[in-house]
């Protein structure tokens with residue numbers, strides 16, 4: 001049984017239901033789905049509001065899937081526990097998905113407690129707190145009711161196929177892992193550039209900003225996967241142990257924050273100091289990474305939408321070409337493209353054909369879609385599947401959430417000068 005709290009919201013409509021539909025089509029989903037939110041919908045109205053054809057991308061939705069969905073209007077602050085108890089079975093394993101803002105976590109935890117279901121998994125959406133204090137408070141509240149094995153904290157970036165591929169790329173390929181250290185790597189750049197603005201999330205975003213909304217979770221998790229040492233096994237906790245070790249060693253060297261020029265007008269707050277762009281330069285305090293800057297950058301209303309990890313390789317060649325031809329060898333780079341055009345690209349220098357010995361940078365390009373086909377599961381499909389399977393590898397453990405806030409909070413507390421950028425700028 002799956003119970004979605006916040007079923008009339010954007011996340012459920014655009015991500016969860018399409019992901020559940022794909023799992024149903026693959027034969028993985030055989031459970032009924034209880035959908036809860038405040039709107040006084042009938043199940044039929046609710047199904048119509050899901051705009052299934054548009055969000056699933058097909059005009060022929062399997063009616064069996066639709067028969068799995070039932071909607072009950074419920075105010076989570078004044079719930080009808082008796083009704084929920086009649087709908088849910090105490091014996092059946094139940095996944096509770098909290099697709100709501102964090103202000104509703106506590107009332108929903110109280111509901112789940114009262115339902116008295118013994119076999120359960122509880123899924124929390126980001127943001128997990130707004131700073132270390134609120135995250136700790138939230139976690140204390142959750143861990144009084146659930147044990148860590150029952151808790152799934154979502155960072156949907158971890159569900160992306162290419163993010164899962166980071167460990168395989170590194171630890172199943174000695175060609176790369178042998179150079180994955182300060183002796184060979186000059187710099188690591190991790191970028192999530194968004195072309196979109198704040199959309200309909202103005203109130204949330206004004207209180208969050210890029211540091212809380214993106215850095216604390218997605219970018220720091222990418223950094224941890226890029227820099228971590230090999231785990232002793234592929235067990236969830238062995239991987240998550242290594243993730244948290246890296247995060248605890250992160251030192252902030254520098255940072256900048258900026259806001260796109262029309263932001264204040266858009267949110268009608270002329271004195272807003274919320275950053276819509278943040279760039280951090282970090283170092284990992286361990287011998288392997290000594291002196292290697294990790295540059296993390298993210299922002300909204302930028303020129304392009306992409307996410308990638310870029311490793312710049314040190315120039316350790318004999319400089320033959322640069323000395324003799326007075327041209328600079330462009331550095332070799334390894335780029336893990338997380339989205340779009342998922343893949344991995346290695347850039348190196350080659351001779352331009354013909355007379356002379358001029359160089360040009362060329363690339364070896366692994367295109368994920370070309371190799372494995374276009375039907376890669378969306379992040380939420382992978383995450384829901386793992387929840388059903390009870391594998392917590394792709395979910396953030398509390399100690400890593402805590403370590404991330406310990407990096408971000410001091411940055412937020414330093415009131416650095418906010419600069420402004422034009423919409424459509426490149427990452428800077």
Ligand SMILES: NC(=O)c1ccc[n+]([C@@H]2O[C@H](COP(=O)([O-])OP(=O)(O)OC[C@H]3O[C@@H](n4cnc5c(N)ncnc54)[C@H](OP(=O)(O)O)[C@@H]3O)[C@@H](O)[C@H]2O)c1
Pocket residue numbers: 005006007008009010011012014015036037038039040074075076077098099100101102104125126127156
């Ligand atoms: N949208 C995304 O793509 C996305 C992506 C990543 C993370 N998230 C996170 O996921 C969470 C949900 O986001 P969202 O975009 O889906 O938000 P949303 O569109 O505002 O939906 C909120 C849901 O909560 C319900 N709700 C609010 N107060 C309630 C109450 N007192 N009783 C019962 N239901 C209540 C709403 O029901 P009614 O409308 O019926 O009142 C609605 O179903 C947020 O924490 C967000 O940060 C969202």
